[in-house]
Amino acid sequence: MTLSTRNLTSKAKLGMREDKIQANNDLERRIMDAFEVFDHSAKQVVDVREVGTILRSLGCCPTEAEVQEVILATENKEVTGNVPLHTFLPYMCKAMIEHRFYPASAEMLLAAFRYFDSEGRGYLTKERFTKLMLEEGEPFTQEEFDEMMQTALDPVTDTITYEYYINQLMVAQKDVYEIADVVEEERKRTEVPQQKRKRAQSLLRSTTNM
Incomplete structure (x- = not known):
């Protein structure tokens, strides 16, 4: 195994990425901000023991079983014990858009x-x-x-x-879920024109091939 290959393998095992993830919207930014507080190595990786605290700092109210569920879904599969941002971010975006771990009224x-x-x-x-x-x-x-x-x-x-x-509590908790709702609405608005364009392109291609 060459030195460069060894380096790449080592980075993969440690959950590191050459390219640091950048936020695409306010929801991702909010999750990343909470995550980075506990990213002591500045390598977009946190210890699994910090996951529950990160969730609660976002305004989520998970049970301990739900915290373990998040860890199971996002933990580095090569080297257990840490959670990389590249698995945590998409999982949490989806969870918050679905209003999982939503606090009591x-x-x-x-x-x-x-x-x-x-x-x-x-x-x-x-x-x-x-x-x-x-x-x-x-x-x-x-x-x-x-x-x-x-x-x-x-x-x-x-x-x-x-x-x-x-x-x-209500001020902190409502804020992030409201951001998730806005992001999802924006996604839906942009998705409809894209679907229409794809259908139009498909019709044109089928007509051309006749």
Whole structure:
């Protein structure tokens, strides 16, 4: 095996690409921005352990099983343990256009918080919230929880004022899915003329061949 062939093979195994991927629309740009925060080598590759955090930073709300599903679909098949952008980007674009991992509505979140706020105080204590997130149901990882607390916790009262927290979540979550909807609408608008042109060209060719 020549040196150049060896280099190419090595790059393929590491999930690297000679040509760096460029964003074609706002949705791709948003996904790439979230991905690049965790691309510590600047080679458009992230550790599989960062995938859940990337999804949540985009405003997605996947279960742990769904995070594993994304990893399974996008992980480097040659060398496991990392996810290259060239597989992650198209997968996530499709997922977000289909509204997968879509967050619960503000009404549902408010009802859930009120259920645990049995005294109707409008907030949960840090201790209560920590127990709910880390010990009950499908628990968050410590890293995910710490990231969430940066937005959820009121540093003055040391509590989670949940209506304010929900409002913060809705702003971040709706934004990226709205971008996905705009991108899909634009794709549909450009696809129709292309289909008509192909049909016209096909008719002309069939007429010419007669």
